[in-house]
Amino acid sequence: MTSPSVELREVVKRHGSTVAVDHLSLSIRRGEFFSLLGPSGSGKTTTLRLIAGFEHPDQGDILIDGRSIAGDPPNLRPVNLVFQQYALFPHLTVSGNVAFGLEMRGIARTEIRSRVGEALDMAQLAGKGDRLPAQLSGGEQQRVALARALVNRPAVLLLDEPLGALDQQLRQEMQVELKAIQEQVGVTFICVTHHQEEALTMADRVAVMDHGRILQIGAPQELYEAPASLFVAGFVGLSNRLDGRLAEVEGTRGRIEAPELPAIQADVPAGTARGSAVVLVIRPERLHLSPQAAVGGFDNVMPARVAKTVYNGHEMQYQLRVADRLLWTVRVPNADGGQKRFRPGEAAVVCWNRGESVVLTQ
Amino acid sequence: MNSSQSRTDARQAAWLLTPSLVWMGLFFVLPLLIVLLISFASRGTYGGVEWIFTLANYRDLADPLYLWIYLRSVALALATTGLCLCLGFPLAYYIARAPARRQGIWLMLVLIPFWTNFLVRTYAWMNVLRVDGLLNALLTNAGLTSRPIEILYTDTAVLIGLVYGYLPFMVLPLYAAIERIDRSLIESARDLYAPGRAVFTRVIVPLAKPGIMAGCLLVFIPSLGAYITPDMLGGARSMMIGNFIQHEYLVVRDWPLGSAASLVLMAMVLAGSWWYQRAGGVRPL
Numbered sequence: 157m158t159s160p161s162v163e164l165r166e167v168v169k170r171h172g173s174t175v176a177v178d179h180l181s182l183s184i185r186r187g188e189f190f191s192l193l194g195p196s197g198s199g200k201t202t203t204l205r206l207i208a209g210f211e212h213p214d215q216g217d218i219l220i221d222g223r224s225i226a227g228d229p230p231n232l233r234p235v236n237l238v239f240q241q242y243a244l245f246p247h248l249t250v251s252g253n254v255a256f257g258l259e260m261r262g263i264a265r266t267e268i269r270s271r272v273g274e275a276l277d278m279a280q281l282a283g284k285g286d287r288l289p290a291q292l293s294g295g296e297q298q299r300v301a302l303a304r305a306l307v308n309r310p311a312v313l314l315l316d317e318p319l320g321a322l323d324q325q326l327r328q329e330m331q332v333e334l335k336a337i338q339e340q341v342g343v344t345f346i347c348v349t350h351h352q353e354e355a356l357t358m359a360d361r362v363a364v365m366d367h368g369r370i371l372q373i374g375a376p377q378e379l380y381e382a383p384a385s386l387f388v389a390g391f392v393g394l395s396n397r398l399d400g401r402l403a404e405v406e407g408t409r410g411r412i413e414a415p416e417l418p419a420i421q422a423d424v425p426a427g428t429a430r431g432s433a434v435v436l437v438i439r440p441e442r443l444h445l446s447p448q449a450a451v452g453g454f455d456n457v458m459p460a461r462v463a464k465t466v467y468n469g470h471e472m473q474y475q476l477r478v479a480d481r482l483l484w485t486v487r488v489p490n491a492d493g494g495q496k497r498f499r500p501g502e503a504a505v506v507c508w509n510r511g512e513s514v515v516l517t518q
Numbered sequence: 519m520n521s522s523q524s525r526t527d528a529r530q531a532a533w534l535l536t537p538s539l540v541w542m543g544l545f546f547v548l549p550l551l552i553v554l555l556i557s558f559a560s561r562g563t564y565g566g567v568e569w570i571f572t573l574a575n576y577r578d579l580a581d582p583l584y585l586w587i588y589l590r591s592v593a594l595a596l597a598t599t600g601l602c603l604c605l606g607f608p609l610a611y612y613i614a615r616a617p618a619r620r621q622g623i624w625l626m627l628v629l630i631p632f633w634t635n636f637l638v639r640t641y642a643w644m645n646v647l648r649v650d651g652l653l654n655a656l657l658t659n660a661g662l663t664s665r666p667i668e669i670l671y672t673d674t675a676v677l678i679g680l681v682y683g684y685l686p687f688m689v690l691p692l693y694a695a696i697e698r699i700d701r702s703l704i705e706s707a708r709d710l711y712a713p714g715r716a717v718f719t720r721v722i723v724p725l726a727k728p729g730i731m732a733g734c735l736l737v738f739i740p741s742l743g744a745y746i747t748p749d750m751l752g753g754a755r756s757m758m759i760g761n762f763i764q765h766e767y768l769v770v771r772d773w774p775l776g777s778a779a780s781l782v783l784m785a786m787v788l789a790g791s792w793w794y795q796r797a798g799g800v801r802p803l
Contacts, residue, residue: 208709209708209709210705210708210709229708230705230708230709231708231709231710231711231712231713232711235709236709236710237705237706237709239702239705239706240702241700241702243700243702243703243705243706244706245703245706245707245721246703246725247724247725256707256710256712256720257710257711260710260711260712260713260716261711304710308710308711
């Protein structure tokens with residue numbers, strides 16, 4: 157079990173003059189739920205289609221279980237794809253759809269019947285085998301697409317925006333279900349999404365892509381709490397930012413100065429040179445909001461004014477004007493009723509500790 | 519909108535049908551009824567119609583000579599349909615998968631022959647197929663044959679002419695059906711281990727079926743009753759039903775027999791297409 161489940165080596169794919177995938181190297185472990193996250197045009201879908209075999213790399217190699225498959229057509233690859241709009245065969249029943257791959261591989265009829273039955277059970281579609289796809293709801297079609305792929309016991313399951321066509325409620329339910337199914341079958345899942353919440357909740361590891369390159373790979377927590385670049389910080393979750401200059405540094409303890417603001421204490425990456433331009437990034441839920449008063453126990457305390465309040469049910473979201481120049485967002489969970497609620501126009505102080513922010517060099 | 523509402527709307531809109539109903543009644547249904555009546559009348563000594571009821575015309579049609587004409591016509595129409603399907607499917611598939619911008623150009627090229635009169639085009643075919651025509655000149659020059667082949671005035675010529683004439687009627691519905699097939703369905707079949715041939719038989723053909731059905735009907739029906747093509751390219755020995763009817767009406771002047779022949783042709787077409795659509799899983803018209 158030494159070779160990775162899927163490995164991409166320096167893969168390049170050009171579409172005309174644009175480079176869709178740019179010297180991409182990637183190694184995905186067996187049984188891992190891996191997400192490719194990025195905006196449209198970032199090359200994530202092309203990467204998926206390269207693995208599926210619908211496109212062929214201009215350079216580089218693709219290996220599955222240690223064997224190069226870059227030259228194989230899609231029907232000879234041990235992978236199955238769940239299409240964005242499911243691509244169910246409209247002229248075949250649910251069972252017919254699920255049986256298709258097994259029939260193509262010439263598997264015995266009795267075995268096909270039992271495996272289709274199992275797959276339908278797993279996808280909670282028992283009793284719906286004789287329906288046509290058009291007679292199913294969106295969520296059910298999604299399950300058929302999943303069953304149709306997983307029934308083949310592929311080495312790798314590819315999912316292209318699997319929940320993109322579902323409404324919000326169903327999407328959240330399916331996120332949990334998809335993860336549960338993946339843990340149950342133990343197959344390597346590679347899931348393409350532009351939806352950061354989907355990537356964070358389902359994946360073991362996420363690769364953030366932009367312009368055909370991977371910007372950062374890591375566990376969801378790593379990406380969220382230690383983004384390596386401004387793009388990642390901005391794409392994965394909401395973040396507040398502040399441009400400044402590193403005025404003093406001692407090890408990883410730094411002091412950042414920005415015009416019109418008090419100096420800010422922050423942990424900085426080791427080796428950041430004094431005087432370099434930096435960007436401070438901080439998550440809205442890491443900020444504390446207090447009425448204008450002396451606050452103890454925080455490294456940074458900054459005056460602000462509430463510009464706008466949004467009631468989200470489970471939390472309050474405040475937009476703050478910090479030093480009349482910056483617009484920051486703060487999230488305060490509605491944990492108990494005794495909390496101070498701020499009104500637009502009210503003065504407040506926003507505070508945080510040095511370890512809560514991330515400092516990136518530009 | 520509920521169904522009683524739409525029924526009321528339909529009733530209110532019924533007067534819109536009046537012009538076409540009057541037209542069709544006067545110029546289609548009435549003549550057809552007259553033909554029906556004549557088919558049960560007797561032929562006058564000098565070619566007129568004598569209103570004496572008889573079934574003799576239908577009985578006469580059972581003559582082996584006439585049956586042979588019907589059989590030949592059906593066989594030629596079937597061959598035309600089959601050939602049109604074989605030629606039309608790859609063409610329609612190619613057009614449907616071409617970039618949208620180029621699809622229009624290809625479709626126009628398919629339709630360009632309609633800009634010229636059919637009779638003129640058939641004369642052109644006579645020139646091509648003649649013993650000293652273009653085709654024979656090409657074949658002889660290429661050394662494929664030592665002596666010119668007789669194509670004109672044979673069944674082959676009729677078949678060529680019919681396929682040429684009705685191919686667009688096959689291509690257009692096929693194109694419409696294939697163009698609607700989602701590309702991801704084909705990719706999906708590939709992904710599910712289907713080799714190219716299985717993608718074609720298991721996905722493309724079933725999904726293109728409405729187009730195949732419509733195209734075959736649109737080619738078969740007019741080829742069965744074709745008149746100009748067999749008349750000009752087929753000569754005396756390759757008579758089809760259309761020529762037979764024309765012959766009875768205008769040459770022999772046996773209107774009752776011609777009428778009976780027309781009605782039998784119509785009955786064949788109706789019964790045939792009804793059975794065909796039922797067998798194809800489409801609700802009969």
